[in-house]
């Protein structure tokens with residue numbers, strides 16, 4: 001691991017989008033100042049990735065099978081001194097601004113993998129894809145298998161080191177890992193600034209179960225807004241309601257529409273169990289942008 005460096009250069013298409021950074025290196029949380037995780041590139045050579053005796057699960061995706069480590073086995077690897085350990089020992093799904101739930105495979109990520117299978121294969125081959133809040137990284141891994149270059153981002157570097165990267169290695173050859181993958185940890189606002197320095201833009205942004213916090217939605221929106229190519233597309237998988245927090249797909253749609261920069265639609269509704277959806281977002285082309293008068 002080291003300071004940020006790009007393993008490869010992406011083109012600068014769409015670099016005319018102005019950064020609207022709301023960089024916050026720290027923020028107030030219940031009157032306590034919390035430091036947001038800084039942006040870092042995580043680099044582990046392919047032959048040094050270890051998962052030895054960990055259980056491996058599989059999910060079938062059409063022609064492909066994605067293998068991934070059993071999240072419970074990975075939890076056991078977290079250092080005793082890590083702040084994440086507290087979340088695990090108290091069986092919390094997340095601790096805001098400390099651990100954001102990346103060590104679990106959330107059901108919407110499987111919905112998103114399912115949804116991606118129905119897309120035209122041209123949606124992946126040669127495309128630059130960013131998976132935001134990747135956790136286990138299943139949608140990104142599926143995209144890699146279909147020929148995309150994928151940048152995986154998670155709030156916690158431990159998640160990338162212990163879960164995402166081993167999962168990617170389980171499903172890729174060394175040359176794909178070396179040439180078509182990048183791993184970035186840190187808060188969305190800081191990762192955004194790092195990527196903007198490299199003029200990186202994406203054809204597709206994938207994200208699953210990342211709109212549960214009303215507090216961090218503006219930072220998620222900004223990174224999407226600033227890093228998506230003008231003709232790019234966002235596939236966002238989420239629950240219709242996150243009970244107890246006020247968020248969900250309708251609320252997020254309203255939030256996005258209010259900004260007047262994207263068209264956003266619910267492309268699929270999954271009604272088995274807790275209702276979930278796949279939202280698609282595209283930047284409004286200049287002539288179609290809504291002008292907000294108030």
Ligand SMILES: C[S@@+](CC[C@H](N)C(=O)[O-])C[C@H]1O[C@@H](n2cnc3c(N)ncnc32)[C@H](O)[C@@H]1O
Nearest residue numbers: 100101102105106109133135155187188208209
């Ligand atoms: C509930 S988990 C979902 C993980 C995975 N996408 C899934 O569906 O299984 C939320 C993810 O968003 C990331 N995340 C949440 N808030 C974030 C923030 N402010 N900045 C960066 N990443 C964040 C977390 O690290 C975590 O991976």
